[in-house]
Amino acid sequence: MDEIVKAALRKWPDVPHARGWLGLDIRGHWYLRDEATQAAGPFPQSRGSRIEHEGLCAFIGRNYLCDGAGAWFFQNGPQRVYVELEAAPWVWRLDEAFQLQSHTGAPAQWRGAWLDEQGRLFLDTDLGLGLVHSHDMPLAAQALEQGLWTLNGELGFEELPGRFNYRLSPAVVTDRWEQTSPHPPQPPRG
Known part of the structure; x- marks a missing residue:
């Protein structure tokens, strides 16, 4: 994990997680999924915009991790952005x-x-x-x-x-995953 990400986590430890906004396809491409894309259907049927900026893809890759419940995420500064997987992590x-x-x-x-x-x-x-x-x-x-x-x-x-203990869609939270996850979903603020 990048040092700048670790510093952001220390500074803002309680930022809510994001779900449904990032996808990984079977070719290893990252997709940004805005609200309209998410409303149009689940990943990969509704993919979103492919992220093509090499620096951003490298940053995502360096900060791509798995939680204790098998859900993969990108640690974007203080925010955990869970990844929708087409086939595997x-x-x-x-x-x-x-x-x-x-x-x-x-x-x-x-x-x-x-x-x-x-x-x-x-x-x-x-x-x-x-x-x-x-x-x-x-x-x-x-x-x-x-x-x-x-x-x-x-x-x-x-x-x-x-x-192999992974989840294709971390957006789907079940009782089993909530019980085993060290980071259960946070309620929305506001």
């Missing part, structure tokens, strides 16, 4: 040496591989579960064929969040 890119890198640029170490019912490849790593970017599937197939990775099996897409 991470999107993996591979290089020619089969090294994994997340959509945020963080390196990762492979631990396991699963296919969902659509044939998408999800990798468990030391950072958590993520989807292999579609452009890198030929390299991922080579890693499996060469025995560098082992396919653990198939899991239904709906099973993945529970198995």
Whole structure:
């Protein structure tokens, strides 16, 4: 986390969380979702505006974290902005040496591989579960064929969040998540 973000958290510790305003798609792109976008439907059906500013994407990536209830967020200064996920918290890119890198640029170490019912490849790593970017599937197939990775099996897409402790939509708060979250949702001020 950036030092400026840590300082803002110390200065303003009680800023309410934001939900529904940020999305992450299956290609690792961030989307800003204003009120009209949110009213038009859930992510990813209603995406919003893709964030293309490299500096802002890098800032989001450096301050992208998970709470104790499996909800991923971007710590924007003193405000926690929860992220709507299209498929998983991470999107993996591979290089020619089969090294994994997340959509945020963080390196990762492979631990396991699963296919969902659509044939998408999800990798468990030391950072958590993520989807292999579609452009890198030929390299991922080579890693499996060469025995560098082992396919653990198939899991239904709906099973993945529970198995790997993440939430696709932190905007949906249930009793179970509120009981386990160290940071329960705050009531609106005003």
